[in-house]
Amino acid sequence: MAPQGSPAPLEFGGPLGAAALMLLLPATMFHLLLAARSGPARLLGLPAPPPAGALWSPAAPLLWLSWLGLQAAFYLLPARKVAEGQELKDKSRLRYPINGFQALVLTALLVGLGVCAGLPLGMLTDMLLPLAAVATLAAFLFSLLLYLKALLAPASALAPGGNSGNPIYDFFLGRELNPRIGPLDCKYFCELRPGLIGWVLINLALLVQEAELRGSPSLAMWLVNGFQLLYVGDALWHEEAILTTMDITHDGFGFMLAFGDLAWVPFTYSLQAQFLLYHPQPLELPMASVICLVNAVGYYIFRGANSQKNTFRKNPSDPRVAGLETISTATGKQLLVSGWWGMVRHPNYLGDLIMALAWSLPCGVSHLLPYFYLLYFTALLVHREARDEQQCLRKYGLAWREYCRRVPYRIVPYVY
Ligand SMILES: NC(=O)C1=CN([C@@H]2O[C@H](COP(=O)(O)OP(=O)(O)OC[C@H]3O[C@@H](n4cnc5c(N)ncnc54)[C@H](OP(=O)(O)O)[C@@H]3O)[C@@H](O)[C@H]2O)C=CC1
Ligand SMILES: CC(C)CCC[C@@H](C)[C@H]1CC=C2C3=C(CC[C@@]21C)[C@@]1(C)CC[C@H](O)C(C)(C)[C@@H]1CC3
Numbered sequence: 001m002a003p004q005g006s007p008a009p010l011e012f013g014g015p016l017g018a019a020a021l022m023l024l025l026p027a028t029m030f031h032l033l034l035a036a037r038s039g040p041a042r043l044l045g046l047p048a049p050p051p052a053g054a055l056w057s058p059a060a061p062l063l064w065l066s067w068l069g070l071q072a073a074f075y076l077l078p079a080r081k082v083a084e085g086q087e088l089k090d091k092s093r094l095r096y097p098i099n100g101f102q103a104l105v106l107t108a109l110l111v112g113l114g115v116c117a118g119l120p121l122g123m124l125t126d127m128l129l130p131l132a133a134v135a136t137l138a139a140f141l142f143s144l145l146l147y148l149k150a151l152l153a154p155a156s157a158l159a160p161g162g163n164s165g166n167p168i169y170d171f172f173l174g175r176e177l178n179p180r181i182g183p184l185d186c187k188y189f190c191e192l193r194p195g196l197i198g199w200v201l202i203n204l205a206l207l208v209q210e211a212e213l214r215g216s217p218s219l220a221m222w223l224v225n226g227f228q229l230l231y232v233g234d235a236l237w238h239e240e241a242i243l244t245t246m247d248i249t250h251d252g253f254g255f256m257l258a259f260g261d262l263a264w265v266p267f268t269y270s271l272q273a274q275f276l277l278y279h280p281q282p283l284e285l286p287m288a289s290v291i292c293l294v295n296a297v298g299y300y301i302f303r304g305a306n307s308q309k310n311t312f313r314k315n316p317s318d319p320r321v322a323g324l325e326t327i328s329t330a331t332g333k334q335l336l337v338s339g340w341w342g343m344v345r346h347p348n349y350l351g352d353l354i355m356a357l358a359w360s361l362p363c364g365v366s367h368l369l370p371y372f373y374l375l376y377f378t379a380l381l382v383h384r385e386a387r388d389e390q391q392c393l394r395k396y397g398l399a400w401r402e403y404c405r406r407v408p409y410r411i412v413p414y415v416y
Helices: 014-037 059-076 100-116 121-151 167-173 186-192 194-214 219-237 239-244 255-268 271-278 285-314 347-363 369-396 398-406
Strands: 082-084 095-097 326-328 334-336
Touching: 014 121, 014 167, 014 255, 014 271, 014 369, 059 100, 059 121, 059 186, 059 194, 100 121, 100 194, 100 219, 121 167, 121 194, 121 255, 121 271, 167 255, 186 194, 186 239, 186 255, 194 219, 194 255, 194 271, 219 239, 219 271, 219 285, 219 347, 239 285, 255 369, 271 347, 271 369, 285 334, 285 347, 326 398, 334 398, 347 369, 369 398
Parallel strands: none
Antiparallel strands: 082 095, 326 334
């Protein structure tokens, strides 16, 4: 069934773009994994081909499925709070458990106990290629299952974007908005749990492996681990805020998010730590302090902007935001035009990008490879910003134009 109303414009270059991305994204991920462990560690240019069998281990599917099962079990544990999502087309609201931080703590306890009992965590680093292969295969199979499941879904459950009628495009973007298997909300679960927590676990394994190889982890490895743990911990602590993001409220759950959440995030976002294991970098305390300052500035902007908008959206009369200047829109919602959201139209992206820079700086400036995340993330956020602008223009019309007039810069003041 297709949703009613005018069809949404095609994004990501339509079916051709979607097909190209489905090949390019996994290829890029494997290129990065191989380049990080190769001598020259070139971002551009071909790394040496993997040794025969390096992409496969019979233990990998077992390990990966156990990890997914463990995170699903933590998801189903009693939550400190159950939050309601945005209103859906049929006027209903879905309920979501807020226990992501609890899952992170339980995972840390379990891994800690395992390590004390002799679990060789560092050996996980030798499994990254086979695990990435399993995660990629799982993302393809899972997206197929989701595509088929959407055939039975009512029109009101379909996403505005991924129902063009072209199977390749719809498979990529995702047809159903909030597919659920029993009590498990697939998109909400995948976006915050197995991939995000998996990312910090991989980082930790790389740190342990470095300690085993060189006697102790390097300062650079500590910084990368610390910064990214803060980012993931923050996401899970503010888990409820994800319910208003574009991914949850607008995008269907298809290959893009399934692959992004399950494979891309854990295996490419840990690239800096992977690079450092194979290419140790000297880092002195004064430089490390400057990098910590850069991360702190980025985090301050990112958290300040996200919290200000979330507080305002939940309760505009909250004393923390009640004094801010706003524009009224025809939908009854208001737009902030002072505070963080009066500085640029996406101050949260600016903070996120500054943090991305801080995550790469500990890797020195001899290689471009550890700066991949910063480059990719800039492209992702510029594209995401443009998509969000289109959606806001459709939602708010003239009020959005007025906001753009009052706040002319998108992400970086006086630059962009
Ligand atoms: N690490 C990663 O890989 C990624 C991280 N992120 C991060 O995720 C976070 C969420 O990003 P994202 O979901 O893209 O978007 P935002 O959190 O920026 O949300 C955009 C929405 O906010 C509302 N909004 C926009 N302007 C205003 C305003 N002036 N006043 C009030 N509300 C406004 C609109 O929705 P409405 O009016 O309907 O409320 C708009 O659609 C960001 O911090 C981003 O950096 C995002 C992608 C990837
Ligand atoms: C593989 C493709 C190129 C694109 C895939 C994009 C996804 C990897 C990202 C889309 C939005 C994301 C968000 C986060 C992680 C990356 C993905 C899934 C996020 C969970 C990271 C932590 C943040 O604090 C957040 C605000 C909760 C993020 C929400 C969006």
